[in-house]
Amino acid sequence: MAERRVVGPPPLEFDLPVHGGFAPVGIGETFPDEAIESDELEIAGEPGQDPAAAFRRTLGMFATGVTVITTHAKDQEGDQVHGMTANAFMSVSLRPPLVVISVDRRAKMHALLHEGRRYGISVLADEQRALSDRFAGRTGEGTEEVEFDVVHETPLVRGALAHLVARVVRSNWGGDHSLFVGQVEYARYGEGQPLLFHGGRYEHLLERAPVFSSLPPEILESITSEGDERTFEEGEFVVREGDPGDDLFVILDGEARVERKGNALATFGPGAFFGEIAVFDGRPRSADVVAATRLRTLAISRDLIREVLMREPRAAWAMLEALAARFRDD
Numbered sequence: 001m002a003e004r005r006v007v008g009p010p011p012l013e014f015d016l017p018v019h020g021g022f023a024p025v026g027i028g029e030t031f032p033d034e035a036i037e038s039d040e041l042e043i044a045g046e047p048g049q050d051p052a053a054a055f056r057r058t059l060g061m062f063a064t065g066v067t068v069i070t071t072h073a074k075d076q077e078g079d080q081v082h083g084m085t086a087n088a089f090m091s092v093s094l095r096p097p098l099v100v101i102s103v104d105r106r107a108k109m110h111a112l113l114h115e116g117r118r119y120g121i122s123v124l125a126d127e128q129r130a131l132s133d134r135f136a137g138r139t140g141e142g143t144e145e146v147e148f149d150v151v152h153e154t155p156l157v158r159g160a161l162a163h164l165v166a167r168v169v170r171s172n173w174g175g176d177h178s179l180f181v182g183q184v185e186y187a188r189y190g191e192g193q194p195l196l197f198h199g200g201r202y203e204h205l206l207e208r209a210p211v212f213s214s215l216p217p218e219i220l221e222s223i224t225s226e227g228d229e230r231t232f233e234e235g236e237f238v239v240r241e242g243d244p245g246d247d248l249f250v251i252l253d254g255e256a257r258v259e260r261k262g263n264a265l266a267t268f269g270p271g272a273f274f275g276e277i278a279v280f281d282g283r284p285r286s287a288d289v290v291a292a293t294r295l296r297t298l299a300i301s302r303d304l305i306r307e308v309l310m311r312e313p314r315a316a317w318a319m320l321e322a323l324a325a326r327f328r329d330d
């Protein structure tokens, strides 16, 4: 998996000294007893509903990613890694680079964090749902060992989509949670799909879920056998964002990189399909695809797909099954 590391001299936007006091006078200086005068909350909707549950549900409408917060913990067995699933993570500032997490005061993690202490943030990938459950205490012990990488003396969950290491520079009262503002010392992102959380359940992006690649091989064969071979030199655009999506591509040799606004989203290798969605919905391409190496592809036009589907109703049915499978959440 290709990665970009932000180490050594920071990029310009991160290259700012962090001064002792971040905030203008008067900001961040309220104390618990002064902050809240009343805890009355008006809940609109069904009369008689449990206000606490309705408030939680309201907050749950905000879709987020999922992170695992990590730090070191000392116990009788020595230095241990402690991790906790959190979706209350937010970027705060680019200059200086700051993030914040909100941690339940009853959580073990809460007792481990204080000013000067570092925490790691691992942004989970779609396929790391089990890790999210694990670090939320939703699965029992005995599941396989979790692997960590240590950066800036801070553990980070291996295989996550992005990593940050932050040092706590402020901790603020947040009711039954506390806010730990961290100055980011390290950031790294990779490629892939994020794990999402919405309405109390995990969700995932459908955007690049496979359609063609999940068709039975004999049907795929009847479509691809009539494709048109095209080659691209390294760095050459295969498709550009906004182009009409008239063809889908199958990679025969080499690798292609999907990019949006210059950010790499995914890299595909031999056997992978791309451009599937635009070929069906007829809308413009939503991302660039660039040849990451010399690239040999098979281009399959919308007209050819339509023709094969008319000829072979079995192929049309298989495609409907593949599409329906995308909406299953298991």
Ligand code: FAD
Pocket: 066, 080, 081, 082, 083, 084, 085, 086, 087, 088, 089, 102, 103, 104, 105, 106, 107, 108, 109, 110, 132, 133, 134, 135, 136, 137, 138, 139, 146, 197
């Ligand atoms: P524990 O409950 O003791 O540990 C958490 C779990 O992680 C345990 O099962 C433990 O065995 C496992 N674990 C810890 N370290 C390791 C390790 N080194 N290797 C393997 N397993 C390990 N709570 C918040 O306060 N803020 C949030 O933003 C937040 N967001 C959440 C989002 C989601 C999607 C979910 C599912 C939960 C969220 N929670 C959040 C709840 C929080 O994850 C749980 O309450 C969690 O159990 C609190 O962890 P803890 O620090 O008390 O430690």
